[in-house]
Amino acid sequence: MRARVILFARVPQLGGGKQRLARDIGAVQAVRFERVMIARLLRRLGRDRRWQLRLAVTPDHAARRMRRRRHGLVTLGQGPGDLGVRMHRALKEAPPGPVVLVGADIPALEARHIAAAFRLLGHHDLVFGPAADGGFWLIGARRRPRLPPLFARVRWSSPEALADTLSGLPRGVSVGFVDTLEDVDDGPAYCRLRGRFSL
Numbered sequence: 557m558r559a560r561v562i563l564f565a566r567v568p569q570l571g572g573g574k575q576r577l578a579r580d581i582g583a584v585q586a587v588r589f590e591r592v593m594i595a596r597l598l599r600r601l602g603r604d605r606r607w608q609l610r611l612a613v614t615p616d617h618a619a620r621r622m623r624r625r626r627h628g629l630v631t632l633g634q635g636p637g638d639l640g641v642r643m644h645r646a647l648k649e650a651p652p653g654p655v656v657l658v659g660a661d662i663p664a665l666e667a668r669h670i671a672a673a674f675r676l677l678g679h680h681d682l683v684f685g686p687a688a689d690g691g692f693w694l695i696g697a698r699r700r701p702r703l704p705p706l707f708a709r710v711r712w713s714s715p716e717a718l719a720d721t722l723s724g725l726p727r728g729v730s731v732g733f734v735d736t737l738e739d740v741d742d743g744p745a746y747c748r749l750r751g752r753f754s755l
Contacts, residue, residue, distance in 0.1 A: 692721070
């Protein structure tokens with residue numbers, strides 16, 4: 557069964573993207589950052605033959621436009637619901653095999669991080685990439701025999717997001733962890749990472 561990577565992204569548009577980042581650095585610069593990161597991660601992750609890359613976007617109607625522009629890349633809408641509902645759906649509905657879902661705002665993300673996650677899924681039911689702010693930038697699932705319940709009562713966009721996710725897992729689910737990386741949700745994170753990663 558082939559491994560899949562899902563790049564989970566909001567389509568960059570003024571007034572519809574990362575609101576905290578836009579407040580701190582300006583809406584135009586925030587949209588530029590989102591565009592740069594999506595293009596960069598599609599290049600970094602899409603060329604690797606160890607997995608198939610899928611792009612899951614919101615809002616859903618944008619998926620149709622992006623499918624026309626990016627021939628050969630599986631592009632789909634995230635569907636309705638909060639972040640947890642949408643991520644769970646994307647993981648559950650991927651074709652059979654191990655699947656890893658990542659956000660599109662992690663400048664340090666490279667193919668080696670994804671490969672490490674798939675290696676861990678050989679021994680664990682789930683794998684997480686902790687984020688420096690208490691959330692997570694990656695979730696991977698072996699899905700054998702099935703995907704466990706996820707994301708019950710998670711305080712999204714808070715320092716407790718990963719801890720809440722872990723505490724809600726059923727007993728007996730084994731979990732592995734890859735490197736802690738920093739995502740870009742606000743101006744201070746953008747300023748810290750801009751020089752290191754040419755943002």
